[in-house]
Amino acid sequence: MKKFILFFLLISCFPVISQENKKDTLKPKDLKEVIIIGKKAQLFEKQAKPLSSIDEYLQKSAKVDMIKRGAYAWEPIINSMPTERTLVTIDGMRIFGACTDKMDPITSYVEVSNLSEATLSSGQEGACFGSTIGGSIDLKRNQSDFGNNKWDFNINSGFESNNKQKIIGASINYTDSLFYVSSDFMLRDAQNYVAGNNKEIQFSQFRKINFSGTTGYKLATNKLIEGSVIYDKASNVGYPALPMDVSIAEALITSLEYDYSPKKSIITNWETKLYFNTIMHRMDDTKRPLVPIHMDMPGWSKTFGYYSKIKMNFKSHHFLVNLNSFYTTAVAEMTMYPSNPNEKPMFMYTWPDVRTFYNGIFIEDNYVLNCHSGIKFSAAIGSHSNKVASEFGLGSLQIFYPNMNAQKNRVLKSFSSNYNYNKNGFEYGIGIGYGERAPSVSEGYGFYLFNSFDGFDHIGNPNLKNEKSLEGNAFLGLKKEKWNAKISASYFHISNYIIGKPDTTLVPMTIGANGVKIYSAFDYATIYNVSLSTEYKLSNYLKWNSQLVVSRGKDCNAVNLPFISPFNYATSITYFKNKISSEFSVQGNGIQTNYSALYREDKTPDYVILNLSFGYNFKINKSKIITKIGAENLLDAYYSTYSDWNNLPRMGRNIFLNLNYSL
Amino acid sequence: MKNQLKNIFAVLVMALALTSCSKDEDVNPIIDELADVTKFKEFTNATHTLELYSHSSVEQGYNEIKIRIKDNATNVYVKNASVSWTPLMHMTMMTHSCPKSTVEKVSPDGTVYEGYIVFQMAQNSTEYWDLKIDYTINGTTFTATSIIDVPASIDRKVNSFTGTDGVKYIVAYAEPHHPKVALNEMVVGIFKMQDMMNFPIVDGYTLKIDPRMPSMGNHSSPNNINATQSAAGDLYKGIMSLTMTGYWKINLQLSKPDGTIVKGEEITGTVTESSLYFDFEF
Numbered sequence: 023m024k025k026f027i028l029f030f031l032l033i034s035c036f037p038v039i040s041q042e043n044k045k046d047t048l049k050p051k052d053l054k055e056v057i058i059i060g061k062k063a064q065l066f067e068k069q070a071k072p073l074s075s076i077d078e079y080l081q082k083s084a085k086v087d088m089i090k091r092g093a094y095a096w097e098p099i100i101n102s103m104p105t106e107r108t109l110v111t112i113d114g115m116r117i118f119g120a121c122t123d124k125m126d127p128i129t130s131y132v133e134v135s136n137l138s139e140a141t142l143s144s145g146q147e148g149a150c151f152g153s154t155i156g157g158s159i160d161l162k163r164n165q166s167d168f169g170n171n172k173w174d175f176n177i178n179s180g181f182e183s184n185n186k187q188k189i190i191g192a193s194i195n196y197t198d199s200l201f202y203v204s205s206d207f208m209l210r211d212a213q214n215y216v217a218g219n220n221k222e223i224q225f226s227q228f229r230k231i232n233f234s235g236t237t238g239y240k241l242a243t244n245k246l247i248e249g250s251v252i253y254d255k256a257s258n259v260g261y262p263a264l265p266m267d268v269s270i271a272e273a274l275i276t277s278l279e280y281d282y283s284p285k286k287s288i289i290t291n292w293e294t295k296l297y298f299n300t301i302m303h304r305m306d307d308t309k310r311p312l313v314p315i316h317m318d319m320p321g322w323s324k325t326f327g328y329y330s331k332i333k334m335n336f337k338s339h340h341f342l343v344n345l346n347s348f349y350t351t352a353v354a355e356m357t358m359y360p361s362n363p364n365e366k367p368m369f370m371y372t373w374p375d376v377r378t379f380y381n382g383i384f385i386e387d388n389y390v391l392n393c394h395s396g397i398k399f400s401a402a403i404g405s406h407s408n409k410v411a412s413e414f415g416l417g418s419l420q421i422f423y424p425n426m427n428a429q430k431n432r433v434l435k436s437f438s439s440n441y442n443y444n445k446n447g448f449e450y451g452i453g454i455g456y457g458e459r460a461p462s463v464s465e466g467y468g469f470y471l472f473n474s475f476d477g478f479d480h481i482g483n484p485n486l487k488n489e490k491s492l493e494g495n496a497f498l499g500l501k502k503e504k505w506n507a508k509i510s511a512s513y514f515h516i517s518n519y520i521i522g523k524p525d526t527t528l529v530p531m532t533i534g535a536n537g538v539k540i541y542s543a544f545d546y547a548t549i550y551n552v553s554l555s556t557e558y559k560l561s562n563y564l565k566w567n568s569q570l571v572v573s574r575g576k577d578c579n580a581v582n583l584p585f586i587s588p589f590n591y592a593t594s595i596t597y598f599k600n601k602i603s604s605e606f607s608v609q610g611n612g613i614q615t616n617y618s619a620l621y622r623e624d625k626t627p628d629y630v631i632l633n634l635s636f637g638y639n640f641k642i643n644k645s646k647i648i649t650k651i652g653a654e655n656l657l658d659a660y661y662s663t664y665s666d667w668n669n670l671p672r673m674g675r676n677i678f679l680n681l682n683y684s685l
Numbered sequence: 686m687k688n689q690l691k692n693i694f695a696v697l698v699m700a701l702a703l704t705s706c707s708k709d710e711d712v713n714p715i716i717d718e719l720a721d722v723t724k725f726k727e728f729t730n731a732t733h734t735l736e737l738y739s740h741s742s743v744e745q746g747y748n749e750i751k752i753r754i755k756d757n758a759t760n761v762y763v764k765n766a767s768v769s770w771t772p773l774m775h776m777t778m779m780t781h782s783c784p785k786s787t788v789e790k791v792s793p794d795g796t797v798y799e800g801y802i803v804f805q806m807a808q809n810s811t812e813y814w815d816l817k818i819d820y821t822i823n824g825t826t827f828t829a830t831s832i833i834d835v836p837a838s839i840d841r842k843v844n845s846f847t848g849t850d851g852v853k854y855i856v857a858y859a860e861p862h863h864p865k866v867a868l869n870e871m872v873v874g875i876f877k878m879q880d881m882m883n884f885p886i887v888d889g890y891t892l893k894i895d896p897r898m899p900s901m902g903n904h905s906s907p908n909n910i911n912a913t914q915s916a917a918g919d920l921y922k923g924i925m926s927l928t929m930t931g932y933w934k935i936n937l938q939l940s941k942p943d944g945t946i947v948k949g950e951e952i953t954g955t956v957t958e959s960s961l962y963f964d965f966e967f
Binding site: 356361365366368369414421424527528529530532533534 | 867905966
């Protein structure tokens with residue numbers, strides 16, 4: 023999609039570094055990328071398609087892409103790395119998907135209406151809320167401010183022609199000087215989508231409802247307490263690229279936060295949050311016409327956690343300390359029903375009630391050297407333990423690892439350092455980082471998890487070592503009055519790179535599977551990503567943006583890694599004046615020449631798609647209506663990308679209409 | 686609050702009482718000797734009552750049987766008997782016995798005697814099993830005989846066949862009683878029919894095991910270990926790996942010490958089951 027458009031706001035783009043020479047007032051430069059999602063009407067106006075999914079917002083970034091198994095719940099990959107190597111949080115809360123097949127990334131349990139922005143951190147800069155290799159995405163919830171007594175009503179509605187997706191949402195907010203409450207609701211209902219050339223993709227329907235509520239109370243001028251809840255329920259979700267669908271996926275995400283901003287102290291802000299979330303996910307194949315054996319595969323995850331984040335300023339040092347902890351349980355089952363009804367069903371734990379307990383501390387010092395340059399250090403250490411709580415499940419895994427203990431403890435360390443320089447529109451930065459991660463529940467404890475991409479049953483390995491990443495990154499940018507350009511690069515050398523390796527002595531359990539893979543590790547793998555983004559102001563109202571991305575990933579035997587993007591480009595022209603907005607964009611990939619045949623990837627052909635949108639704002643008395651209409655894949659190209667599971671074709675021409683009515 | 690304290694105190698007292706109870710049990714080992722077994726038969730002669738116990742009811746196949754002998758005069762269980770037994774199948778044309786162990790005391794101070802019997806066939810309307818128990822107490826011999834109910838087992842627990850070497854064998858599944866999704870220690874008895882009355886254990890053989898799930902593509906399981914003996918005269922032990930619950934067919938091949946297969950086929954693309962097997966569902 024149109025990766026480049028809209029709202030790439032490197033915080034540094036703001037003229038935050040004032041011209042005053044008082045060192046203390048200098049703000050540190052943060053290299054995080056912020057993707058604005060919306061809420062505020064002004065932001066809505068700038069989005070080509072305000073009611074698109076979170077996934078569509080995120081993949082605008084050069085560093086994020088999406089593995090797609092259907093029309094719903096795409097799996098974000100950051101710097102070419104999937105869920106196990108990344109960290110996705112909602113306002114700093116750790117949440118873990120309950121699906122063994124990664125059909126429910128965290129991003130699938132929230133809605134655009136819940137969120138104001140997504141903060142994307144590359145590599146070790148994303149280690150604030152836990153260990154990561156590729157980076158992190160922190161989804162920031164909408165935050166109301168205290169203010170004058172005010173009610174605020176919003177209605178959102180949308181329709182998409184291709185899959186008859188109907189979107190309806192509403193939000194009600196109230197604020198006064200001591201109290202606020204905001205709530206929103208959103209419903210999406212979509213039928214099968216149609217790929218280019220009118221090819222209907224069976225089992226690509228979905229339905230989702232989402233509700234969120236937040237309430238805050240000001241205890242004193244600088245003290246605030248806030249409670250929030252998100253409830254999300256998806257039902258009848260088809261995954262056309264997989265052999266199973268989802269009958270229901272349900273999440274309850276709750277938190278209670280205390281925020282204190284001392285005055286005249288070196289501590290500027292102290293934020294503490296307690297949270298709990300629970301997810302239930304039910305895979306189901308009862309609607310599929312041809313299955314060798316019917317099975318149910320439910321999964322559950324529950325997480326309790328807290329973090330306490332302190333920000334301190336001392337002279338030119340800007341410290342951030344984050345103490346954080348979580349306890350999470352992961353259970354997944356598989357029950358298979360034999361065709362002979364008199365036979366007992368076959369049952370196994372695919373995730374044997376794995377309890378993960380993490381305690382960590384993260385420290386960062388953003389040190390402003392002078393008005394042009396700064397240096398940032400961060401370090402984190404955490405204790406990580408996994409315990410198999412189910413005796414049944416432990417016995418199952420002991421089939422493969424007879425001497426395995428129920429518990430395994432690890433220590434995870436990370437550090438990073440970045441230098442940045444910015445003068446007269448010329449900027450550059452370099453950084454290094456080191457990070458470790460523990461194997462995921464599937465990698466450590468999965469039991470006969472079938473991967474429909476490579477066709478292998480996967481068995482976890484509790485003896486895996488920590489994966490370790492050494493990373494280097496750099497950027498170079500130039501900003502002139504009319505244009506700016508920036509080239510960024512990151513390189514990862516990942517030791518003990520965890521991956522499934524075939525074991526030919528084992529016989530698969532899944533009917534028709536190619537074999538069994540045991541999670542194991544390569545000595546190392548390397549991944550690099552280089553992106554170039556440019557912006558050219560053709561006039562005050564007309565802007566031309568472009569983005570080019572090159573990625574490459576290889577293992578220690580110089581064999582290509584799977585899910586690495588081929589050359590990828592996007593360009594757009596946006597027009598924005600008063601009530602009228604318009605955007606035309608082109609997006610495409612080159613031929614995937616460096617595909618990974620070993621992981622059953624094939625050479626994905628190149629493609630290019632065109633998108634067009636128009637917007638107009640009406641004002642009637644006090645109320646305001648933002649309308650957006652547009653077409654995606656204007657030429658109805660039939661295509662699939664490197665990240666489409668089993669070459670699932672993408673959506674063909676789609677006309678959308680989004681309406682936002684606010685009172 | 687006061688009430689709560691009282692409750693907590695009461696619970697503590699109860700907990701203490703319970704722990705002391707279990708200490709009492711240790712003093713009296715008789716209860717332990719009959720743990721997990723139930724009485725399936727009781728019969729008498731002029732002097733004694735014989736009580737027979739097993740894990741569930743006795744059926745075709747391998748059965749662990751425990752015996753207690755009660756003196757009818759004193760109602761006291763006899764501790765110093767030496768016991769032997771003879772199961773007999775009364776067929777229309779002939780009578781034969783079956784593989785069986787000797788009968789041993791479970792513990793020196795106890796009153797329970799135990800052993801196993803492998804009923805290689807089930808009773809039917811005209812053919813039945815009886816069990817003769819001979820025992821000696823202080824030099825005096827006694828005997829008691831009773832018909833035993835041996836219904837057919839639902840699962841295939843015992844195989845009785847003539848091997849390619851012309852020898853008649855009996856291969857019986859003994860353990861585990863309750864298979865788990867795990868590596869299960871498997872115990873098997875392998876006997877040959879020497880004559881109508883003697884069925885000794887054969888020594889030095891190997892029973893190859895290959896568990897399969899016919900309802901699910903006939904997949905197998907990893908890390909099974911063929912059953913072998915640790916010493917001559919012992920039952921055979923191996924490892925049976927079961928990766929999920931459900932119906933399992935344990936395909937078997939019986940191999941002589943020289944490697945000759947006397948019964949059973951290897952599972953291949955075309956051969957989906959062996960003629961020698963056990964099966965069960967859990």
